Amino acid sequence: MDLRYSSMERPPLEPERLRASLVGPAGPLSRLDVVQETGSTNTDLADSARLSPREYPDFSVLTAELQTAGRGRLGRVWQAPERSSLFVSVLLRPVNAQGRPLPTQSYGWLSLLAALSLSKAVGGRTGVEPRLKWPNDVMVDGRKLAGVLAQLVPDSTGNPPAVVVGVGLNVSLTDEDQPVSTGTSLLMEYASTTDRNILLEDFLLRFNLDYRAFCAVDGNASAPWSLGGCLLDNVAGRMATLGQEVRAHLPGGAELTGRAVGLDAHGALLIIDGDGVRQTVTAADVVHLRPAGA
Numbered sequence: 001m002d003l004r005y006s007s008m009e010r011p012p013l014e015p016e017r018l019r020a021s022l023v024g025p026a027g028p029l030s031r032l033d034v035v036q037e038t039g040s041t042n043t044d045l046a047d048s049a050r051l052s053p054r055e056y057p058d059f060s061v062l063t064a065e066l067q068t069a070g071r072g073r074l075g076r077v078w079q080a081p082e083r084s085s086l087f088v089s090v091l092l093r094p095v096n097a098q099g100r101p102l103p104t105q106s107y108g109w110l111s112l113l114a115a116l117s118l119s120k121a122v123g124g125r126t127g128v129e130p131r132l133k134w135p136n137d138v139m140v141d142g143r144k145l146a147g148v149l150a151q152l153v154p155d156s157t158g159n160p161p162a163v164v165v166g167v168g169l170n171v172s173l174t175d176e177d178q179p180v181s182t183g184t185s186l187l188m189e190y191a192s193t194t195d196r197n198i199l200l201e202d203f204l205l206r207f208n209l210d211y212r213a214f215c216a217v218d219g220n221a222s223a224p225w226s227l228g229g230c231l232l233d234n235v236a237g238r239m240a241t242l243g244q245e246v247r248a249h250l251p252g253g254a255e256l257t258g259r260a261v262g263l264d265a266h267g268a269l270l271i272i273d274g275d276g277v278r279q280t281v282t283a284a285d286v287v288h289l290r291p292a293g294a
Contacts, residue, residue, distance in 0.1 A: 106219025
């Protein structure tokens, strides 16, 4: 598809409108900051939460029109033209209904939770139905639409660490904007809307609902949600990786090939290798995960 977009056709975010609908008391967010340009929303929000924790409670959000030093997993660079994408980071301080911090073992689910919420929000609004690629990508027909990256934020007061979850969604990128041929955008997928204000609002509201349901079951991915099913089943139902023959590229040049058959209790990928042995691969273990024939 040969599409050309100018900055005039990429409207800006509307901070006041977004705050009015999303930030308490009208909405579920604690705070929402919209900046024109940043190196990395994840880095900025993590630094702010660490230096001024009282000013950045649970579900504080930072978004930017332009991100110049965004990073994916393993430090991979991610850049896009101004106002062509959603760059949004959410600070999470997860506690259950009794106010007790969630087990830190459950934190491995938070990036998958955000990816699930994004796929549901995009599907419900645009008519584009994304699928999940383990561990942190949102895909359309094998092409990357969005990436998710979570990082811990240590707490110097002895409290459990917080988590910043960053999402980058390709909205109006064109063929010539894409750094690789394996990427796509909502524009390229003929989405019914590319209005980033609507997309951001839908995602944050959906993510908040799913996050609260996750906290309500104490971070147990197998426990039934009030929303229906459980996190494990909801993620597995949207994950294109499962059932595929995959090749996991591991640190040091090692590889593991086999069939991806499921997720464990902490969100790690279960692979049956060529000898019929079940192997467990965590997100921290894998450099790349690709179809076995790729």
